[in-house]
Amino acid sequence: MFSPKPYFLLLKILADRNLYKLENFIPKDSELTFYDPGNGIPDHKNTDAWLLRTVTNVNEQTVPDLSKDLQFIGTGSSGSDHIDKKYLQKNGVKFADAKGCNARAVAEYVLTALLLLKFDEKVDIESLSYGIIGVGAVGTEVGKLMDAFGFNYKSYDPPREEIDPNFTSCSLDEVLECDALTFHVPYEEYGNHPTKYWLDETKLANRNYKVLINASRGGILKEEAVKASFNKGHIDFLVIDVWENEPDFDPEFAELAYIATPHIAGYSEQAKLNASSIVVQKMLNHFGTESTIDQDLYQSKYVDLAHITFSDSQLLKRLHPIMEYDAALRDLIGRSDRTELFRKLREDRPFRFEYGYLSLDEPLIKDHPFLKVLGISNH
Incomplete structure (x- = not known):
């Protein structure tokens, strides 16, 4: 359990009912109300903190009347492209995510898919060169597992290289020349390093891939371009966990995939506990109280x-x-x-x-x- 400081702190918290075992992490002197995200945007008046998931989009169109009482929004997910952070900042609302909560789970999904290709399809996965695109928390864990199996891989993450003096990214050409690509980047439409449609017709032209894996965000791959390349015989196997128009996935794209799953790569008991733990810790830190975790x-x-x-x-x-x-x-x-x-x-x-x-x-x-x-x- 979390153990808040001994002084009295009554927080009014509104939370998605599917945040895993969240009540185990909330201080007992807080008022916790759960809501069903399937019913749309909840009434968040008289709420200090709102804890949600990726199924809830928060921006000026979906939540035009942000409550003046609201001080904090946290998402129990590693990604945050469902949140307009500038909109929250303009309204004085602090935002936090649970980045890294599911890193190991996603990495295990990637290696599980590759091992099944070996066991069921007789793909010589040990002989392939792998390109890890995005080397944050998830990409780093993918690299650790690939090291454990002795796989040869290259790490591509120019944005990280700009801020981390201890990291050197391979070049774009180097990563695109790999036999297999696995994607672990956030969804970004703008900025210096946009990732929307990162893999498109141009990058796919005149290249062949044994395996493409996307367990990051829908829209990183341009699905129409990938389908065209696959149908021409330039891609052998697709492993797809995230979808361009999710939750309305493309059935044709799913049928082409060797493995097609409903955005569950990061789903594990431990990842979901991590998500609730991390977002609650950040919430309590914002409100000036400390916390500890019950490892049991x-x-x-x-x-x-x-x-x-x-x-x-x-x-x-x-x-x-x-x-x-x-x-x-x-x-x-x-x-x-x-x-x-x-x-x-x-x-x-x-x-x-x-x-x-x-x-x-x-x-x-x-x-x-x-x-x-x-x-x-x-x-």
Whole structure:
């Protein structure tokens, strides 16, 4: 639990009901009210802090009447392109995100997809060169896992190079010449480094890719350009978790993908706890109170599979629901209500445990060495 300072601090907090176990992090002397984001923008009068998720867009059009009482808006997500930060600043509202909360979960999604390509499609993933585009919290974790597996990769992030003297980005040509690309950038339409349609017809021209993975934001890939390149045989495999017009995803694009999932790469028990923890900590810091975290919330899980024989592929699919989400998304293709069902998919599924919080019987790990590389421990 969070332990606020001993002085009295009554905060009136409005929160998305889907922020995971949020009540465990809120000081007991605060007034916490949950709302259903499916019902639109909530009444936020007489509210000090509003905690929301990416499904709620906050800008001058969606929330033209920001309450004068509101002092803080926090999103329980790593990305923040659903928030007009200049609009909040103009109205004197402090904003904070939960950047990095799901970094490990997304990195595990990427490596899980690659391992399934190896196990099911016989792709020689060890021989490929990888381009990591965006090397913030998520891209860094992807790099760590690629190091663990001995993969060869290049890191591309010019904006980070501008502010981090210890980081050197590869060149654009170097990253585009890689065999596989994985995207981990924020969505930016303007500025010195826009990412909207970063991968377009121009960058795809005269290039071939074994794998393209997008688990960052919809609109980073220009889907029509990627579809055209795929249909010409210039791209072998697509792994797509985010969509240009999400939640109204393009069924045709989904059908082309080897793996197509409903924006769940970052969904894990630990990532969701991190999101609630980080955004509440930032909120309390803004209001001048300190906090501590009850680490007992971060439980490990033993998976008893000792008496079952698995192939590598079968075992990985038991430990990560990536193909269950893929099947669920494909079931929506052709449905007129797919937009609403897409939202429900993101809300109704149980969260997986990250590999570092799983343990298996030792003989199973010996028989499947990739498990140890992913961080799964002996029971």
